[in-house]
Amino acid sequence: MRVPRRAAFALAVAFSALVLSRSLSSQPSALTVLSKDGRRSLATTVINEQEFVALDDLATMFQLAVREDALGMTVSYKGKTVVLTLDQALASVAGRLVSLPAAPVRGPAPGRRWLVPAEFINRALALVYDTKLDLRKPSRLVIVGDLRVPRVQMRYEAAGAGARLTIDATPRTGNVVAQDNEHITVKFDADVLDIPDPGLALPAPSSAQGVIQAVRQADATTIILDVGPRFGAFKASNLPIDNTARLVIDVTAAAPADAAAPPPPIAAGPPPDLTALIQTPASIRTIAIDPGHGGDDEGAKGAGGTKEKDLTLAVARRIKGAIEARLGIRVLLTRDDDRRVPIDERTAIANNSKSDVFISLHANASLRPALAGTAIYSAAFAQDAGDTARAALAPERVQAIGGNVRDIEFVPWDFAQAAHVGQSDTLARLLEAQFQNRVPLAKRPVESAPLRVLESANMPAVLIEMGYLTNPDQEKQLAGAEFQNTFVQAVLDAIIKFRDVLDERRGGNQGAGAR
Numbered sequence: 412m413r414v415p416r417r418a419a420f421a422l423a424v425a426f427s428a429l430v431l432s433r434s435l436s437s438q439p440s441a442l443t444v445l446s447k448d449g450r451r452s453l454a455t456t457v458i459n460e461q462e463f464v465a466l467d468d469l470a471t472m473f474q475l476a477v478r479e480d481a482l483g484m485t486v487s488y489k490g491k492t493v494v495l496t497l498d499q500a501l502a503s504v505a506g507r508l509v510s511l512p513a514a515p516v517r518g519p520a521p522g523r524r525w526l527v528p529a530e531f532i533n534r535a536l537a538l539v540y541d542t543k544l545d546l547r548k549p550s551r552l553v554i555v556g557d558l559r560v561p562r563v564q565m566r567y568e569a570a571g572a573g574a575r576l577t578i579d580a581t582p583r584t585g586n587v588v589a590q591d592n593e594h595i596t597v598k599f600d601a602d603v604l605d606i607p608d609p610g611l612a613l614p615a616p617s618s619a620q621g622v623i624q625a626v627r628q629a630d631a632t633t634i635i636l637d638v639g640p641r642f643g644a645f646k647a648s649n650l651p652i653d654n655t656a657r658l659v660i661d662v663t664a665a666a667p668a669d670a671a672a673p674p675p676p677i678a679a680g681p682p683p684d685l686t687a688l689i690q691t692p693a694s695i696r697t698i699a700i701d702p703g704h705g706g707d708d709e710g711a712k713g714a715g716g717t718k719e720k721d722l723t724l725a726v727a728r729r730i731k732g733a734i735e736a737r738l739g740i741r742v743l744l745t746r747d748d749d750r751r752v753p754i755d756e757r758t759a760i761a762n763n764s765k766s767d768v769f770i771s772l773h774a775n776a777s778l779r780p781a782l783a784g785t786a787i788y789s790a791a792f793a794q795d796a797g798d799t800a801r802a803a804l805a806p807e808r809v810q811a812i813g814g815n816v817r818d819i820e821f822v823p824w825d826f827a828q829a830a831h832v833g834q835s836d837t838l839a840r841l842l843e844a845q846f847q848n849r850v851p852l853a854k855r856p857v858e859s860a861p862l863r864v865l866e867s868a869n870m871p872a873v874l875i876e877m878g879y880l881t882n883p884d885q886e887k888q889l890a891g892a893e894f895q896n897t898f899v900q901a902v903l904d905a906i907i908k909f910r911d912v913l914d915e916r917r918g919g920n921q922g923a924g925a926r
């Protein structure tokens with residue numbers, strides 16, 4: 412089945428449509444005019460990188476009278492006038508000259524309306540208007556009257572095992588901080604918050620990952636921190652700095668959790684009308700564990716009767732229990748009973764659940780009973796190690812297929828996994844490091860191979876051959892609780908290390924795709 416490839420194509424189409432609609436909408440943008448009566452939209456037109464607004468829109472919105480003559484326009488409000496002269500980046504306001512960034516221009520057809528630079532609002536109109544007018548271009552706002560619209564700036568830093576969020580509100584604005592199970596809520600004593608250029612200020616520091624999942628604006632005056640599985644406690648302190656009220660929220664991590672209670676599930680994302688300000692999602696939220704084989708596909712079988720399909724399911728369940736209890740990461744099993752699951756369905760389960768890691772569990776078999784040890788495989792692709800890996804591995808595998816125990820198929824290599832090979836290799840190395848000195852390792856513990864079960868996984872993915880069931884000593888070992896516990900602990904530790912690696916990379920890239 413080629414479903415993953417089609418899905419990737421559909422995704423690419425959807426993405427380019429998104430990019431297209433964004434670039435179209437960036438041209439005719441709008442300012443938001445805020446007043447006691449509510450908010451209205453004021454369309455703008457960009458010409459030569461200067462933003463203009465239509466004079467007749469302003470006339471409607473602010474009850475202005477506009478008279479046009481051969482030399483320009485006269486704009487009147489309650490007996491005071493602003494005179495605009497054609498071809499001049501100037502306005503005469505009640506007899507006083509003020510500069511504008513550009514001269515008035517005719518807009519495009521139809522209409523050919525007169526356009527004035529947006530700065531006309533605060534440099535000219537504000538001087539004749541009887542209510543305060545404040546143009547804040549960076550935040551796309553025109554504030555009419557004495558609304559309390561503090562400018563809010565946020566900074567997020569790692570602080571030991573916790574994090575610190577600093578929120579500066581200018582001019583000084585009071586706030587109330589409250590907490591429920593999943594959020595810390597900061598409500599400002601204001602009419603609207605002015606949050607310029609949000610999103611860029613917050614890296615996702617690795618040590619704080621899991622303490623705070625996201626910081627977002629919930630409504631006009633409320634900022635919400637979504638707490639993560641590692642959240643312990645927080646302390647909020649206010650201190651005034653000149654005209655700014657600074658709120659510092661220090662969040663500490665919980666003490667290393669015992670296995671007693673899994674942390675609460677991560678809150679769902681905000682509804683669409685809530686502007687997500689800063690997303691610092693955990694880099695690993697879901698892990699898919701794939702117990703190899705099942706049903707009439709028994710996989711490898713040891714002389715003592717251990718079946719690969721049973722072993723993989725038992726270990727998968729242990730890994731799920733450990734990770735969910737101790738890391739608060741959701742773990743999906745591609746099967747949780749003794750049934751056959753087609754290979755494509757296994758990766759589809761991982762892809763559809765947007766799993767961040769895919770681990771397929773197997774046990775090995777060989778015609779050489781002496782072979783033993785754990786090996787970790789990542790996908791190989793034609794351009795890199797693929798050909799040599801296939802050449803090196805194929806004979807032994809084919810021989811094994813003759814023995815009716817081999818489960819791995821070789822496939823073409825042009826699938827979703829190609830985008831994740833680097834991270835898959837990293838995960839494989841981290842697993843190897845954790846297995847080292849804990850469980851017996853194969854002669855070549857980390858290898859790349861063209862494995863069908865990994866090819867269409869759209870996330871970092873590895874396959875672990877836990878050991879050889881055809882080695883009688885190792886069969887006993889694999890079936891025992893001691894090995895399984897040690898193995899599971901090593902996987903858990905590798906996942907923690909891998910999460911740290913992802914967090915660090917993510918931290919370095921933060922802001923690249925924001926807004």
Ligand SMILES: [Zn+2]
Binds near residue numbers: 703
């Ligand atoms: Zn297998």
